[in-house]
Amino acid sequence: MTLAKEIPTSLNGNLPNFSTEAAPVVSEEEMRQAVRTLLLGLGENPDREGLKDTPKRVVKALKFLTSGYHQSLDELLNGAVFHENTDEMVLVRDIDIFSSCEHHILPILGRAHVAYIPDGKVIGLSKVARICEMYGRRLQVQERLTAQIADALQGLLKPKGVAVVVEASHMCMVMRGVQKVGSWTSTSAVRGVFSEDAKTRQEFMSLIRHTPNFS
Ligand SMILES: Nc1nc2c(ncn2[C@@H]2O[C@H](COP(=O)(O)OP(=O)(O)OP(=O)(O)O)[C@@H](O)[C@H]2O)c(=O)[nH]1
Ligand SMILES: [Zn+2]
Structure with missing residues (x-):
């Protein structure tokens, strides 16, 4: 070695340690x-x-x-940020997450719900899922994954606010160690108006709990 x-250069800024x-x-x-x-x-x-x-x-x-170390926000965005005069909440729900825990290199399986309130700019919807993929395909702890998704959107769009919830099951807690089958962990990261205004946060929480009739 x-x-x-x-x-x-492709790894610049991506290898934290x-x-x-x-x-x-x-x-x-x-x-x-x-x-x-x-x-x-x-x-x-x-x-x-x-x-x-x-x-x-x-x-x-x-x-x-771990291919997410070799991606960058610029590359995955491919310019898909659009000017749009809206300030209503955009929520992309049930984005599957396949990550790996940094302690055991075992799977973290779950889903992410990502919302933001635009301030003149919106992002291509698929890019929200791509951001989750990029940070998911690294060695992670769930808290950092959740915060990185929120901070990426905050940095890219400078929206009025961002809220991210990740719900995931850690195979290191299921298949080994404490062996709690069915246990899962919920983490959240809120920025801007979602952290300042309880009503906005509540609207987000109720939207991610609602079951749409097409699913
Ligand atoms: N906060 C946090 N902890 C995690 C995550 N993934 C795994 N862990 C925990 O990291 C801890 C590592 O603890 P250690 O005692 O060093 O390792 P261990 O002996 O394998 O621990 P056990 O899993 O309890 O057997 C465990 O409690 C795991 O559950 C995560 O995403 N976030
Ligand atoms: Zn683990």
């Missing part, structure tokens, strides 16, 4: 070897037929599950 002088000096560059082969070592440590034979391509598959899967 060597130390990079610079983080590739490395300074520019210390960002390690790890080859694909080194990553596969690490998975092979894990398999050996688990008492498996990494050379048996079913496992011989597993290191390659695991590295590919983990790279996909």
Whole structure:
């Protein structure tokens, strides 16, 4: 493993825990070897037929599950911010979340509800889901994921307010550890008018609880 002088520009600002000096560059082969070592440590034979391509598959899967480190808001937005004279709440509900907890690298499965009150600008609806994907496909804690989604929208649109609720089940609490099947966690991040005005916050909460008749 060597130390990079610079983080590739695509990662700038996305790797929270490395300074520019210390960002390690790890080859694909080194990553596969690490998975092979894990398999050996688990008492498996990494050379048996079913496992011989597993290191390659695991590295590919983990790279996909953390691909959000290589995205940027600019890129995913693709210019889809539009001037619109509205200040009514926009809510995108039930956005599925597939993230990975940073403590165990196990799945966090759930959904996000994202609302904002525009102040002259709206964003393409699909981009709200793409923002959730970008931050979801990183090693996360749910609280940070929720706040990052809220802060991204706040920064991009400078709206009157943003509210985000994430409801998710952590496989590290279900499949191992305390093993609480069916437990889930709700986190919220409110900015602007949603934090200042209880009525607006309540409207958001009641909209995310309402069951539409097409679902
Ligand atoms: N706040 C928060 N905690 C999380 C999240 N994901 C996992 N955790 C918790 O992180 C904690 C790590 O605790 P440790 O005691 O260091 O790890 P552990 O021995 O594996 O803990 P147990 O899960 O209790 O067996 C656990 O309580 C997890 O439930 C998250 O998104 N937010
Ligand atoms: Zn965990």
